[in-house]
Amino acid sequence: MELEIEHLTKSYGAKTALNGISLRIGEGIHGLLGPNGAGKTTLMRLLATLLEPSSGTAAIGGVPLRDKAQIRRMVGYLPQEFAVYPGMSVLEAMDYLALLSGMRNRAERRRRIDALLEQVNLTEQRRTKVKALSGGMKRRLGVAQAMVHEPQLLIVDEPTAGLDPEERIRFRQLLNRFSEGRIVLLSTHVVEDVESTCEQMTVLHRGELRYHGRTGELTAAAAGRIWTAEMERGQWERERERFPVLSAVPEGAGMRIRILADEQPYAGAQPAVPTIEDAYLYLMRKEAGVR
Template identity: 50%
Template sequence: MEIVIEELSKHYGSVRALDGVSLRVPGGMFGLLGPNGAGKTTLMRILVTLLAPTSGRVTIGGIDVMRDPAKVRARLGYIPQEFGFYRSLNAYEMLDYIGTMKRIPPRERKRQVEAVLEEVNLTADAKRRVGTYSGGMKQRLGIAQALLGDPDLLVVDEPTAGLDPEERIRFRNLLVRISGRRTVLLSTHIVADVEASCTGLAVLRQGRLAFAGTPEELVERARGRVWLVEVEPGEWDEVASRVQVVSSRTVGGRVQLRVVADENPLGRGVPVEPGLEDGYLAVSGSAQREEWLVHV
């Protein structure tokens, strides 16, 4: 299911949460990366019809989100960054209710509820009150509700925030498994989540699109610009002020930094093979306005 975003802007007074973003997501699992405040959630909320943009146009599967939001909702599954359920209900009741709201016929609803509970591995806990669920279980229940109605588009906003590493990996794998024939739009600021699951991605920075393409293309953006350099502890601040530090570790009283920089830092850096995180930092560090059409 193709998503086409054209010149999308959203202003809150003088704040430009989104500023002329154009992007095409042809399908598959697509990551949306960006630091906090980059505009990811705003973009997501516009896509799922919760927010009206200030200007621009979005179509999902050919349906104009602004003109026909009800049709979009009928084909949509959404897991917001923060959400909750009625704590006194159990998972089955909650999903059954949501299934009705998603216009699933009664007989089909029962089947689907059981299927999605199975899918997210909550069958055994289906009769437990949601109020007693852990964070990870709630996230899985969030996915379960999003899957009800077999939506063509799944929009997932920062799903792993607050999860422990084990739950995060399990959740990520679950997303990959269910992405199958759907379009899954995954918004996150955790590069590893995208790296492990997405076939295409875009990077937002300060409301603007900084990159759109495949993970490999993003990695290529950093090729020749990633260096390992050993510095004295006293030099740290100077280096960090001039280049983007990806990671650091202490080796024998000195500090080994992995940095992204156009030039060899301090003239003693060693070029290394770039990764996705390097590519992300490479593009998110440069805020020039660009418009890409992405072909994943």
């Protein structure tokens, strides 16, 4: 199974939210990383057939997006803002959403919903009204409804936002189990989410493709461009504007700073091995023009 995206473009009036993106994504969890406005939600809504592309195409396992009915059976989607009728119980909401996903057989729905609620740890809340769930529980209900019809492509839009660290770990494990033999596309603006979950990743910035490949190889983008230095505070205060600083941490009486520069920014700076976070920041700033 492969997701093939060819020159996909989406404009909202004069605004181009996604500009001619081409990607090939295989089985496993794929990270879609980018700041707000990068086009992540737009790409996901296109793949879920909730938006029409302005131009370009995509196919899931060879089925083109324009075969909407078939694509919808193949795709599960957890929107960034997951909302469901607050007055329904967890069980009612799941049953309703499973029906919308095309599961016509009542007994099969019931079996699948019971198993999923167990997996996302909501069995105890099955009779609880959706409005009474915590944020983390709502998120788990959201992902359960996206998985209910066992889609071949699962799309989850910023699913870890608002989860506490323990919930994040559980969520990761859930996606890991589910991703076997399927494609999971996970968007985030947090580098750490991608680093710990995704072997392959894509970076978007203002609708443009900035990176597509192995997560571990992203660091190559910033190789030779990351420098560390210790600075006395007075000097730091006077000169901070001179360097593209990635981070500055107080250390003893001075500062330990991390600088992004094509060449040694000043005599005291030492070359450093880039982290994924460094490389991401580099990709984000490249366009704006690094000094």
